[in-house]
Amino acid sequence: MAKNDKMQTLGITTKKFDDTADWYSQVVTKSGMADYAPVKGCMIIKPLGYAVWQSVMDYFNSVIKGHGVQNAYFPMFIPESFFYKEAEHAEGFKPEVAWIEQKDDTKERYAIRPTSETIMYDTYSRWIRSWRDLPLKINQWCNICRWETQDCKIFLRSREFLWQEGHCVYETKEERDKETQIYLSEYKRLAEELLAIPVITGQKTDKEKFAGADRTFTIEGLMPDGKALQMGTSHDLSQGFAKAFGIKFAGRDDSEQIPFQNSWGFSTRLLGGIVMMHSDDKGLVLPPKVAPNKVVVIPLVFKDKKDSVLVAAKKILSDLKEFDPLFDDKWEDYSAGFRFSDWELKGIPLRIEVGPRDLENESVMVVRRDTAEKKSVKISELASFVRTELETMQNDMFTSAKKKFEENIVEVKTKEEFLKAVSSGKMALAPFTGDAEDEDFLKAETKGVTTRCIKCEATNGEKCFYTGKPAKYWIYFARNY
Amino acid sequence: MAKNDKMQTLGITTKKFDDTADWYSQVVTKSGMADYAPVKGCMIIKPLGYAVWQSVMDYFNSVIKGHGVQNAYFPMFIPESFFYKEAEHAEGFKPEVAWIEQKDDTKERYAIRPTSETIMYDTYSRWIRSWRDLPLKINQWCNICRWETQDCKIFLRSREFLWQEGHCVYETKEERDKETQIYLSEYKRLAEELLAIPVITGQKTDKEKFAGADRTFTIEGLMPDGKALQMGTSHDLSQGFAKAFGIKFAGRDDSEQIPFQNSWGFSTRLLGGIVMMHSDDKGLVLPPKVAPNKVVVIPLVFKDKKDSVLVAAKKILSDLKEFDPLFDDKWEDYSAGFRFSDWELKGIPLRIEVGPRDLENESVMVVRRDTAEKKSVKISELASFVRTELETMQNDMFTSAKKKFEENIVEVKTKEEFLKAVSSGKMALAPFTGDAEDEDFLKAETKGVTTRCIKCEATNGEKCFYTGKPAKYWIYFARNY
Numbered sequence: 001m002a003k004n005d006k007m008q009t010l011g012i013t014t015k016k017f018d019d020t021a022d023w024y025s026q027v028v029t030k031s032g033m034a035d036y037a038p039v040k041g042c043m044i045i046k047p048l049g050y051a052v053w054q055s056v057m058d059y060f061n062s063v064i065k066g067h068g069v070q071n072a073y074f075p076m077f078i079p080e081s082f083f084y085k086e087a088e089h090a091e092g093f094k095p096e097v098a099w100i101e102q103k104d105d106t107k108e109r110y111a112i113r114p115t116s117e118t119i120m121y122d123t124y125s126r127w128i129r130s131w132r133d134l135p136l137k138i139n140q141w142c143n144i145c146r147w148e149t150q151d152c153k154i155f156l157r158s159r160e161f162l163w164q165e166g167h168c169v170y171e172t173k174e175e176r177d178k179e180t181q182i183y184l185s186e187y188k189r190l191a192e193e194l195l196a197i198p199v200i201t202g203q204k205t206d207k208e209k210f211a212g213a214d215r216t217f218t219i220e221g222l223m224p225d226g227k228a229l230q231m232g233t234s235h236d237l238s239q240g241f242a243k244a245f246g247i248k249f250a251g252r253d254d255s256e257q258i259p260f261q262n263s264w265g266f267s268t269r270l271l272g273g274i275v276m277m278h279s280d281d282k283g284l285v286l287p288p289k290v291a292p293n294k295v296v297v298i299p300l301v302f303k304d305k306k307d308s309v310l311v312a313a314k315k316i317l318s319d320l321k322e323f324d325p326l327f328d329d330k331w332e333d334y335s336a337g338f339r340f341s342d343w344e345l346k347g348i349p350l351r352i353e354v355g356p357r358d359l360e361n362e363s364v365m366v367v368r369r370d371t372a373e374k375k376s377v378k379i380s381e382l383a384s385f386v387r388t389e390l391e392t393m394q395n396d397m398f399t400s401a402k403k404k405f406e407e408n409i410v411e412v413k414t415k416e417e418f419l420k421a422v423s424s425g426k427m428a429l430a431p432f433t434g435d436a437e438d439e440d441f442l443k444a445e446t447k448g449v450t451t452r453c454i455k456c457e458a459t460n461g462e463k464c465f466y467t468g469k470p471a472k473y474w475i476y477f478a479r480n481y
Numbered sequence: 482m483a484k485n486d487k488m489q490t491l492g493i494t495t496k497k498f499d500d501t502a503d504w505y506s507q508v509v510t511k512s513g514m515a516d517y518a519p520v521k522g523c524m525i526i527k528p529l530g531y532a533v534w535q536s537v538m539d540y541f542n543s544v545i546k547g548h549g550v551q552n553a554y555f556p557m558f559i560p561e562s563f564f565y566k567e568a569e570h571a572e573g574f575k576p577e578v579a580w581i582e583q584k585d586d587t588k589e590r591y592a593i594r595p596t597s598e599t600i601m602y603d604t605y606s607r608w609i610r611s612w613r614d615l616p617l618k619i620n621q622w623c624n625i626c627r628w629e630t631q632d633c634k635i636f637l638r639s640r641e642f643l644w645q646e647g648h649c650v651y652e653t654k655e656e657r658d659k660e661t662q663i664y665l666s667e668y669k670r671l672a673e674e675l676l677a678i679p680v681i682t683g684q685k686t687d688k689e690k691f692a693g694a695d696r697t698f699t700i701e702g703l704m705p706d707g708k709a710l711q712m713g714t715s716h717d718l719s720q721g722f723a724k725a726f727g728i729k730f731a732g733r734d735d736s737e738q739i740p741f742q743n744s745w746g747f748s749t750r751l752l753g754g755i756v757m758m759h760s761d762d763k764g765l766v767l768p769p770k771v772a773p774n775k776v777v778v779i780p781l782v783f784k785d786k787k788d789s790v791l792v793a794a795k796k797i798l799s800d801l802k803e804f805d806p807l808f809d810d811k812w813e814d815y816s817a818g819f820r821f822s823d824w825e826l827k828g829i830p831l832r833i834e835v836g837p838r839d840l841e842n843e844s845v846m847v848v849r850r851d852t853a854e855k856k857s858v859k860i861s862e863l864a865s866f867v868r869t870e871l872e873t874m875q876n877d878m879f880t881s882a883k884k885k886f887e888e889n890i891v892e893v894k895t896k897e898e899f900l901k902a903v904s905s906g907k908m909a910l911a912p913f914t915g916d917a918e919d920e921d922f923l924k925a926e927t928k929g930v931t932t933r934c935i936k937c938e939a940t941n942g943e944k945c946f947y948t949g950k951p952a953k954y955w956i957y958f959a960r961n962y
Contacts, residue, residue: 035608098582102579
């Protein structure tokens with residue numbers, strides 16, 4: 001340990017469960033996922049974070065292509081009058097909209113998109129003429145601005161973030177309803193199979209639904225600090241949008257009809273979910289499927305064995321090309337221990353130690369980031385071992401997260417049980433009236449516990465845990481990001 | 482032709498060389514590449530246009546990854562004070578910047594990025610500490626706002642567009658200079674090999690260089706209407722940025738040093754270049770490499786042969802899967818002639834006609850979009866034929882464009898020759914003083930002819946074609962977009 005280890009102080013200095021907010025901020029910034037921007041409320045997505053986002057984009061582009069959805073790009077500027085065409089929508093977004101100073105001859109203000117329903121549907125009204133133009137299925141990857149006044153929580157709350165927004169138009173309500181559920185289930189699959197984050201799915205209460213939707217469906221994860229994270233929503237839009245923007249079509253019988261629409265989106269908030277869910281006191285842990293570099297090859301260089309170790313390490317690097325391996329060439333400056341910690345901080349799924357002693361047995365040491373488990377592996381079998389080990393790690397991460405998730409959803413029937421659950425970092429599943437007013441009271445009384453989504457109707461005469469009135473639904477409750 | 486051909490009127494109604502501006506606008510909108518937005522000066526990139534842009538992004542991401550460049554994302558909002566740190570830069574962008582109304586406690590205005598040097602370099606000053614942090618090579622894909630007052634020319638001039646901007650920092654000037662040229666040559670390769678657009682490369686004059694650069698290098702194409710199109714630029718930045726934003730590093734000898742930087746970018750303007758360059762009176766022509774769907778399979782359905790034709794067409798569709806084939810199922814509603822025109826309008830590189838007569842010989846008819854050349858091809862050899870034909874078409878498109886390009890660059894030595902060249906849709910290569918003042922006079926006198934780039938120094942005592950003074954350079958001149 002005689003080497004230059006001063007950078008050791010760059011490690012995480014708080015524990016995950018001592019001060020989750022500080023720990024999160026440290027993991028995000030020190031791992032290279034993101035950074036705070038010199039503009040209040042904004043973030044910088046650093047190369048590692050952007051590469052994870054790219055994995056998510058690539059995955060989801062292939063998913064939506066399979067459903068016949070095409071990508072497009074609409075302007076970031078939206079005329080003010082567009083917002084006010086759909087009243088609920090305008091009301092919902094009004095406080096968060098940023099406006100630009102520049103105006104044209106009309107003197108109308110331009111907003112920076114907080115979401116793109118209005119500008120897209122105005123255009124759709126010119127693109128759609130007949131049932132032959134339907135379904136119209138368009139997705140957009142873009143930046144979004146919501147002028148938050150709270151401080152930036154990187155990925156979780158910021159004035160600007162990246163997202164995808166799908167906006168589809170259908171001939172029939174049945175087709176629309178079916179597809180709204182398809183995108184919801186694709187979100188669940190993305191969360192669980194790609195990000196290894198278990199989620200519940202369900203309908204939002206009227207109070208929590210999207211401004212302008214008839215029904216909003218959501219996927220929600222539960223973070224280790226007991227807060228729920230809304231990770232994607234899929235909306236059955238009201239026909240208010242179509243009416244407001246004049247979207248209509250000549251039906252199969254030539255009569256004029258109003259189409260049915262949905263919209264659905266997820267954002268870079270997912271990256272915050274990954275960090276929160278999987279990372280630990282040593283730093284970032286990335287599910288292998290979204291890690292841009294799945295292994296790091298670390299030569300353990302000793303003076304007299306330098307050449308043979310480096311030759312072996314370079315050979316391994318080339319054998320593992322399909323995993324986009326990184327190579328640690330910092331042995332001159334830093335001790336092995338420091339280098340191990342540094343790669344752990346950055347969340348590389350597998351560390352491959354190439355040392356003289358193992359090489360005598362034609363082996364290397366492979367260490368898993370999530371469990372720290374070490375295995376000696378024959379070099380001749382390394383590529384196939386790595387392939388399997390990455391799959392195992394991905395599955396184990398999900399299984400372990402799923403187990404905790406299930407333990408932390410508690411069915412409660414009384415207010416006492418409810419308060420005990422939500423104050424101990426759990427999500428409560430409780431019978432509830434479903435009234436917006438009761439939600440408001442509960443949120444105020446508990447300083448922030450909200451309904452996350454409806455699980456199902458309460459059909460066995462259950463009483464609302466909060467009011468004692470007849471319950472309408474079983475609802476998931478939690479604090480949230 | 483008894484079928485419903487009323488949509489025939491959706492074809493292009495102007496010829497390319499009768500009214501290029503109108504023709505261009507029609508091709509862009511009617512082919513499905515893009516549309517005008519309900520916000521002045523803005524465009525909507527439609528699915529076909531976005532898919533072509535995606536091809537360009539995929540290609541270039543792989544190129545820059547090979548050069549060790551990583552993608553990241555910086556905020557779209559830039560504090561006003563950042564602009565004024567580098568004086569030339571501020572001056573250059575001032576007229577085009579859009580500002581938002583919202584302010585924070587500091588009361589400072591926020592701009593919407595017209596380019597990201599300032600916000601990125603402010604951040605770089607915190608990321609870079611030592612020579613070990615260099616080179617830092619970052620690229621960003623994002624939207625850009627330049628508040629043009631002129632009308633929107635889709636892809637070519639709009640208030641918002643998409644682009645990539647690379648921003649690298651190096652220890653030495655030599656390394657920087659070398660890499661600035663590497664990105665320039667990658668741009669040339671992209672234009673020529675992917676987009677089939679021949680370009681010249683060279684240095685911009687001082688008057689035309691980027692605001693804040695020591696030297697700007699450019700690739701320029703020549704559109705069929707005689708206007709040059711700047712398609713990508715690579716800048717050796719002045720150290721003014723590093724000094725203004727406090728980017729410095731501890732060198733190998735531990736002394737404090739100022740690094741060297743470059744930046745380089747191209748935008749969705751490239752899509753305008755593709756349309757201008759290759760398309761014709763029938764509509765869009767896309768180079769096969771960027772066409773999302775490289776073939777369309779068109780069954781020629783006749784009453785008594787419907788089933789056998791459809792079975793064969795579907796089989797072919799599945800055999801050609803690797804080319805993302807489209808399937809034309811509109812035979813009920815439209816005549817074959819109309820359908821051919823419609824696919825020509827949309828620029829599908831190869832049309833495959835599956836008709837009963839050809840099927841008797843186990844053949845189909847393959848028609849190239851660029852030349853209208855028809856070939857009868859055995860179904861058993863179709864996939865390999867298509868693969869080769871697409872390559873041939875890509876190469877032919879470049880070769881043909883290159884031939885015209887070379888014919889249209891005219892070496893001139895007198896003002897008379899010069900005026901003749903630039904007024905007949907050609908690019909003039911002429912000896913020139915290189916003085917900014919002379920450029921201004923010339924531009925005013927010719928109503929818009931500008932220097933495009935420097936070819937080389939004038940070392941044989943040439944006289945400036947315009948002033949008669951000793952020439953400093955051979956320079957390319959043209960009108961431009």
